[in-house]
Amino acid sequence: MLWPGLKKLGRELGFRRTNSEVVGTLKNCFIKMFDGNNMKVLEIYSPQVDDTDKAQIEGIIKENKIKKHEWLDNGVRIIFYEYFRPYSIVKIKNLLYVLVEYFSRKYPEGIPQCNNCGIQKEADVYSIGNTSKYVCADCLKRLERDLNNEYWEYQQLPTNYFTGFIGALLFAIPGIIITILFFIFLNRLAAVSTLLYIILGMKGYKAFKGKITPIGALIVIVVGLIMIGIGITIAYSFFIFKEMKTINMDLLIQILKMPEIQKELRMNIILSYIVSSFFIVFQIFQMMKEWRFIKKIQKARDI
Ligand SMILES: [Zn+2]
Numbered sequence: 001m002l003w004p005g006l007k008k009l010g011r012e013l014g015f016r017r018t019n020s021e022v023v024g025t026l027k028n029c030f031i032k033m034f035d036g037n038n039m040k041v042l043e044i045y046s047p048q049v050d051d052t053d054k055a056q057i058e059g060i061i062k063e064n065k066i067k068k069h070e071w072l073d074n075g076v077r078i079i080f081y082e083y084f085r086p087y088s089i090v091k092i093k094n095l096l097y098v099l100v101e102y103f104s105r106k107y108p109e110g111i112p113q114c115n116n117c118g119i120q121k122e123a124d125v126y127s128i129g130n131t132s133k134y135v136c137a138d139c140l141k142r143l144e145r146d147l148n149n150e151y152w153e154y155q156q157l158p159t160n161y162f163t164g165f166i167g168a169l170l171f172a173i174p175g176i177i178i179t180i181l182f183f184i185f186l187n188r189l190a191a192v193s194t195l196l197y198i199i200l201g202m203k204g205y206k207a208f209k210g211k212i213t214p215i216g217a218l219i220v221i222v223v224g225l226i227m228i229g230i231g232i233t234i235a236y237s238f239f240i241f242k243e244m245k246t247i248n249m250d251l252l253i254q255i256l257k258m259p260e261i262q263k264e265l266r267m268n269i270i271l272s273y274i275v276s277s278f279f280i281v282f283q284i285f286q287m288m289k290e291w292r293f294i295k296k297i298q299k300a301r302d303i
Contacts, residue, residue, distance in 0.1 A: 001036065002021070002022065002034060003035045003086070006022050007303050009093055010033065011303045013026065016125060016301055016303060017302070017303045018126075018132040018301075019130065020127075020131075021127075021131075023134070026096070027103070027104035028100075028104050028112060029045060029047075029099075029104070029112055030113075030134045032045075039082055040080040040086075040087050041077060041078070042077070043072065044076055044100065045113065045115070045134070046074055046107065047074070047103070048074055048110060049074050049076070057076055057099065057102070060099065060102070064091070064095055066078055068081070074113060080092060114134065114136040115134045123139075125299070125300040126300065127297070127300060128147075128296075129296065132300065143297060160211055161211070164204075164216060165205075165219050166208055167208025167210060168204045168220050169204070171200040171201060171203050172196075174200060175197040175227060179194070179231040179234070180235045182235070184238055184239060184242060194272040194275060195276055197223075197276075198276060198279060198280060201227070205219065205220050221283070224276070228273065229269050232265065233265060236261075237256070
């Protein structure tokens with residue numbers, strides 16, 4: 001994820017961007033920055049990192065009152081937590097300069113390593129799926145070949161629509177329970193709870209190895225729509241039992257057949273469909289994105 005703060009800093013540094021990260025080289029380091037959940041993350045890859053460097057860097061990090069960092073392969077990941085307001089971009093920039101300055105002085109002859117083979121040579125930044133890598137021309141060729149093979153193999157997989165359909169159905173059942181709880185305890189139908197059917201259905205579809213394709217998306221959505229209808233009807237039935245203070249199926253069916261009840265049920269189902277429609281569109285979009293390419297190599301672009 002990228003928010004304007006890091007993008008602006010990236011532009012200032014002459015960096016480029018991938019789908020979710022700002023990336024570039026500064027002196028002899030390869031830099032990656034991105035926004036996470038309540039945090040900003042800075043990754044610095046140096047030509048080399050030894051124990052002396054680690055001690056030095058840890059000192060600098062401590063001085064800057066940064067609570068969390070992790071060592072990477074010849075690099076460090078620094079996490080800037082943001083609880084109430086965004087972490088200062090200026091502070092991040094200053095720390096970045098201090099660390100890059102340290103590495104460039106320590107390894108003046110070094111250049112950033114290819115993230116893939118670890119050799120220090122001419123490389124460029126590519127986004128691969130959801131992440132980015134600084135890779136040399138040889139590795140790029142190899143990665144492209146591997147990905148093509150992977151993609152080809154994926155295409156050969158059985159479609160598994162039926163198992164996916166079953167998975168979507170089974171996983172959506174807890175959604176019904178949530179609808180019932182909302183209805184019984186709050187005396188209202190939370191149309192929002194219907195979003196759950198799609199989320200759970202999607203999880204179930206994948207868990208049962210349903211293949212991600214446009215047809216798969218359609219299956220998840222159809223299951224979601226069916227389950228919304230079923231969930232609301234069941235929730236209504238529970239409500240009727242509660243009001244009657246008895247469980248009588250014959251009476252329930254008679255009540256459910258009453259025109260005014262039918263109308264109310266229909267209204268609720270339609271309302272739920274309307275609320276979830278935005279989400280369904282979003283979900284289709286996500287699934288199509290996943291389908292179009294499981295992974296794709298792209299050159300980092302201008303910010
Ligand atoms: Zn390489």
